[in-house]
Amino acid sequence: MDVLELLEAASLLAPADTPAENALTADDVWDYLAHDQWETALNLMEEFRGAGPLPVSFWQSMAEAAEELRLEGSRSWCWWRWAEARSGVIRARLTLRPAAETRRRLPIPGAGVLKPLWNVGNRAPDGGPSLNIASLWVENTLELPPGGTASVRLRPLTPSQWRHLAPDDVITMHESAPVAGTATVLEVRPPVEPPLPQVGEGLR
Incomplete structure (x- = not known):
């Protein structure tokens, strides 16, 4: 499918009155598509809510359209949301420890690159903590420096090991021996649909 077909297919999957952050709706998106303003239409649909x-x-x-348009940021975000639709949403408020207290000296990249370990309360057979891997997406910023605080989205490698989490639970992030950061869970949502076979770039 070409870009227009991909965006039209996506827009048909959203209710006509679905608002974006700027209060425009799916109906407004069609106006942009009709005038070949594909990037604008894609950016609006990235913000659908409510x-x-x-x-x-x-x-x-959306992700395939972003790839065709060579919009790397949109491509990464839409594949991230694709994966969340399959595995569920976990959002948290993360505070990193200051650089003087950990080995991290550089900011964490925001767009889902880092895959740290997390203590979410699971136990190993010997009774000790069992750490779990989850990719980390920092919301509304390109990076999170040591000592900084931001809302983040987590994509577990094994979602079933995170199902017990609920808002206000506290979890810790680990990159080396000392705790690298502490996060309070803000939101937990189940998958939108049952898991599907891996497609395209979804989990790369």
């Missing part, structure tokens, strides 16, 4: 979770196929079409 009508419940959007399906896996919506985010797949």
